[in-house]
Amino acid sequence: MASIELKNVSYTYNKSLPSKITAVDDVSLKIDSGITGLIGHTGSGKSTLVQMLNGLIKPDQGEILLNGNNIWADPKKIRDIRFKVGLVMQYPEYQLFADTVEDDIAFGPKNMGIEGEKLNETVESAAFFAGISKEILKKSPFELSGGQKRRVALAGIIAMSPEILVLDEPAAGLDPAGRRDILGGIKVFSKIKNTTVIIVSHSMEDMAMYCDDIIVMAKSKVIAYGTCSEVFSQHELLTSTGLDVPQITRIAAALKKNGIDIGDDIYTVDYAVDKLIEKYKK
C-alpha cells in the first residue's frame, strides 16, 4: 500500500500579520495502510493538515513524503501528486457540474489523459465502488438526492485511481443507512484496491466502526495516534480536548467506577455486550 509521511511539518496562516495562527505545529507521522481516522474539533488543524497531503497547501517547514519521495521536490510536478492523493472535500455534492452523472465522474480521469473504452471502464468501476446504479449514470446529477450526489462526487475521485484517498467528513448530513452505505463502500474500496484511506470526521461512532487507526489532533498538534482501542481507551484525554466519545465508551467508564471493569477499549456496543457477558454472567 502507498504510504504518506509527514516529517516535522508546520504551517502558519497570515505569517507576517499580528493575526497569525499556527494551524499545524511540528507534526510528524506516517500512514501506510488501511483506513485511518483523523479527529479533532474545529480549529484543531486537521483541515490544514489534509490540504497539505495533496499539495493544496505547501508546508512552511518540514517535508511530506509520498512513498518516500518529497512531494515538493519539484514544485512543477505537484499536479501529479494531486492525482495520486485524491481529496474528497466536505459537502462535495456542491461541486458537481456536468450534464450527466457519467460525465461528472469522467472529468478527472479525462484530465489524466484516459479516453475511449478505458475511460468507460474506469467510470463504471468507480460508480460500482461508490454504490451508484447503472440507471442513474445518464441522469443529471442535479436530479439526485443528497446521498446519491455525495456518492457521485466520491466516484469522481475514485475514478482517478488515487494511491491515497483522503475524505473530509464523507458521511456528514446523511441518515444512518446512508452513512453505512458510503462508509461501507469506502471500506470495500480500500480492501479490494489496496488503497490507503484517511477519513476526517467528528463522529466517533463512525470512526470506531470503520477505521483501523485513529489520529487525534488538538491545538495544532497530534496528541494521540494508535489503533481504535488504544485511542478510545484514553477517553479522559479525548473529553478534555472537547471531543465526544461514543455513548457506549461513557457507559463502560461509568461501569468501571462502579467496580465492573470490562476494559478501557470499549467503543462498539456489540463488543461491550460480549465483554460484559463473558466476564460477569453467571
Next chain:
Amino acid sequence: MSIVIKAENLNFSYPETESTPKVDALKNISFEIEEGTFTAILGHNGSGKSTLAKILCMILESQTGSLTIMGKDVNSENITDEEIMDIRKEVGMVFQNPDNQIVATIVEEDVAFGCENLGIPSVEIRERVDNALKEVGMYEYREHPVAKLSGGQKQRVAIAGVIAMRRKCIIFDESTAMLDPIGRKDVLNIIKKLNREHNITVILITHYMNEASMADKILVMNEGRIVASDTPEKIFGDPQKMWDIGLDVPQTTEFLYKLNHYGYSFPITVFDPEAVAEIVSKEFSSVE
C-alpha cells in the same frame, strides 16, 4: 394545553418535470403539536421531513388535506394574505447550513434583519437584538464579522435572529448536522432552554437519535408517511422496528436491548450513559 399545529390528511407532490417523474413527498400526514412541547422528527433522507417543515412555516403549500396553524385554517380558500403573513410571524425556521441563512456582514445586523422587515421601532430592535444575543451567548461577538465565526457560532446567530422576531414556534431543520460536537452541544442547549424556559414550541428534525431522545414526542417518517408518533420511550422501545426502516436507536438503548438477549430484563429506554451504568452494575455486582 392548546394545539398550535393540527394537520389532517396532508398531501404534497412535487410536480413532474422534463426529466423527473412526479414525487409524492407527503402522503396523508396527520398529527397535532401542542403549545410549548418539544417534538423531534426522525426519518431518513428523502422521507419527507424537510417538505413537511417547509409546509409548516408556509414556504410550501400542501395540496390537499387541512392544516391549522395557531387556530387558522391555512388551506382554506378564504384566508387572506394578511393572515398568511401573521402565521409566518408565528413560525420560524433555522436551516441546516449556517452559511445559507446569514444575510448581513456584522453579527448584530444579521440578528436585526428580521425585525427590521417586521417594521419594529429601532429602539425596540436594539433591545430585542441585545437580549437575543445574550440568550445564545453571542453578545460579546455582536460587532464581529459573521464570516469569521465558526459554524456553531453562525448557527447561534441565526437562532438569535429568530428569537428576536419573537416566534412562538421554531422549526430546526437538521440545524446541528454540520456542526462539530461542541457546536452541536451549544445549539442543543439553546434549543432546550428556549423550550423549557420560554415556552417556545420546538420542532427538531434530526438524524441524531440521542438528540431525539430529549424530545417530548417523536414523529417517525418513512416514504412520505408518519409511521410512528409517540414518546421517545415508546419509539426507541422497539429497536427492531427502527432498524427495519433504516433508522437507529441511541447506543444506550442498543446496549440494554442486546444485553436482554442474554435473559435479562433491563428497561431499554434509558438515555443517560451514567444511569445505564447504574442499573447494569446493580444486576452484575450481585453476580460476583
